Amino acid sequence: MWRSRRAAPHPGHRPSRLGRSQDEDRILESTTASLLQDAIALHRQGALAEAEDRYAQVLRGDPANADVLYRLAQISCQQGRLAEGADLARRALAVDPRRAQAHLLLGMALDRLGRPEEALASFDRAIASQPDLADAHGNRGDVLAELGREAEAVESYDRALGIAPQSIENWCNRGAALHGLRHYEDALACYEKVIALKPDFAEVHFNRGNALALLGRNDEALAAQDRALAIRPDYGDALDSRANILLKLKRHDEAMACYQRLSAIDPRHPRAMGDLVNCYLSMCEWEKAESVGGELAARIADDRSIFSPFTLLGLPLPPADLLGCTRRFVAHELPKRPRLGRDRKADDRGPRRIAYLSADFRRHATAYLAAGLFERHDRSRFEVIGISFGPDDNSDMRARLVRSFDRFHDVAASGDRDVARLLQDLEVDIAIDMKGHTEGSRPGILAYRPAPIQVSFLGYPGTMGADFIDYVIADKIVLPFDQQPFYTEKIVHLPESYQVNDGKRQIAPRVPGRREEGLPEGGFVFCCFNHSWKLTSAMFDIWMRLVAAVDGSVLWLFSSNDFAAANLRRQAQARGVDPARLVFAGFRDLPEHLARLKLADLFLDTLPCNAHTTASDALWAGLPVVTAMGETFAGRVAASLVTAAGLPELVTQTLDEYEALALKLATTPALLQSIRLKLEQNRSTCPLFDTDRFRRHIEAAYAMMWEIWRRGESPRSFSIDAITQ
Helix, strand or coil, rough: CCCCCCCCCCCCCCCCCCCCCCCHHHHHHHHHEEEEEHHHHHHHHHHHHHHHHHHHHHHHHCCCCHHHHHHHHHHHHHCCHHHHHHHHHHHHHHHHCHHHHHHHHHHHHHHHHCCCHHHHHHHHHHHCCCCCCCHHHHHHHHHHHHHHCCCHHHHHHHHHHHCCCCCCCHHHHHHHHHHHHCCCCHHHHHHHHHHHHHHCHHHHHHHHHHHHHCCCHHHHHHHHHHHHHHHHHCHHHHHHHHHHHHCCCCCCHHHHHHHHHHHHCCCCCCCCCHHHHHHHHCCCHHHHHHCCHHHHHHHHHCCCCCCCCCCCCCCCHHHHHHHHHHHHHHHHHHHHHHHHHCCCCCCCCCCEEEEEEEEECCCCCCHHHHHHHHHHCCCCCEEEEEEEECCCCCCCCHHHHHHHHHEEEEECCCCHHHHHHHHHHCCEEEECCCCCCCCCCCCHHHCCCCCCEEEECCCCCCCCCCCCHHHHHHHCCCCHHHHHHCCCCEEEECCCCCCCCCCCCCCCCCCCCHHCCCCCCCCCCECCCCCCCHCCCHHHHHHHHHHHHHCCCCEEEECCCCHHHHHHHHHHHCCCCCCCHHHEEECCCCCHHHHCCCCEEEEECCCCCCCCCHHHHHHHHHCCCECCCCCCCHHHHHHHHHCCCCCCCHHCCCHHHHHHHHHHHHHCCHHHHHHHHHHHCCCCCCHHHHHHHHHHHHHHHHHHHHHHHHCCCCCCEECCCCCCC
């Protein structure tokens, strides 16, 4: 989001005059006045160096001249010498403490020096000296918004606009503050006011487009970004936003062209490379992704480039690079927030209060996995609170989730600070973030540190790269302790798998016929229902060799988008495989999806990012999953799942072993049948699907976290032993 930046106050005050009693003093005063008038004229003309020299001459003869000190402070700030400017403004105020413009200038300098709390105090003093100083109210609003206090910022903008109702900066920044409060309709009204005052203000069309996109009004959002680009054809942020909207509309070809244009006209744009590569991966445009591999590596090493951490999970990056890029993203996207006022003290009151934060309390993969955990928590030990900042889809799953919590708060329309204050008011002991860096996440809530213990769990398979998350829930397979240097959180090992599963997931009673799904009646069916961005050229090479080696076999894939499907067919043809041997499946509700999985013979996993929920779905449906161990959390999840399902023999260490095992299973019916039978027998007893067993383990982890905090110790990594009863 773009915010208007304000210029320093323009020189315009008449110089103060100091009366002298002697004739020579009157002569000196006349000379000083002439120098000062020249300096002011030069300052107004923009001849800053010459003006500064004249002011300095005046100051040598009159070192306590508050007006000259103030004007020198202005020039210092205008030339970027902010610390010097702040010092000169303080000297002016030491002579004349009521000079409102000097307080204003000092506040602006302090803000740009990264000292917003001190800046706020200066703006307050400016307003106390001159209540009708609109710029002081406006700048005060800017600092409050920077501190995450958007509601107070809106009040300051309202006071500024009451004095100067045509101020474009205040209307623009009022809209930005309302945007931060998630009051998107009110923000739109502000942006439209700015557009009425200044129709060619490209940045406000950009802001308006972003607000419309967040309201789901994508066609209007696209038109707003088009208007911004009509005004400024090289506006990189608007191009990037336009492309992101096109992706939501599944117009991938247009999005790709937009990202390519952004990279061409602004190759140093911080998001250009990451978003372009993400688009290529989503479309399975592997040659294009490989063609920018060298530039991508350079951007990953460049501190100015910003990558979505989630996008990076699909790239073969070492853990150190993932951590570095994630930290960079957090520093750019999540400004430091002050802790909320009250510090918690350890107490021995009743059940510990745990709060799960998510945008996915609806029909969503995370909800399908975790609903049983929420229901089963031991209420004698834990009070369980749901904090929902996602949409209410009015589904049966939403209703079930609401019932599963002791208290449920829908905070979708509340700003981050307000939600953090709610958590503090609820006296939450442990706050559990279930989104990480995925779509719809709100890490800004926990940036305020509203709970004494803050945890990342389930929703994101990587480090948050933030200093306000204490622990990450994992297991010894997905995240060995030797990976601690690459995590800002302390690692907590649960004894079997980190992934919870709901033993109540329903499988539709009717299994469709193979012909209904476009599958051959008698051929072997390899399948992978991962999203297209997880599919790579190297994995597809293996899959095509398997299909070619097994007569009559097909590969059954999830159709993420039409462009990916077309490219995959083209890639099959290039590898000598009839494209008709690729079968694409559309979206189904979970019970029906689980039922159709029974039609497949073997699930083939992906690297560098594994199947996660898709793997546990396959196992729950009785479909074996062959996987290979990756280097990162995201590439080791399936190994954790199949091991917890009692099938460690399906975990391989290399892609060669992976291919050999898949081929052996596909060509040895008795071996595959024995694996399927074992999976069927394990389903009701294995740790992976024992929700209550998992509940005991994660509760033991929460209890250990609380005990460490209660003793006043810093967070540390630890393991939980298996609890059998």
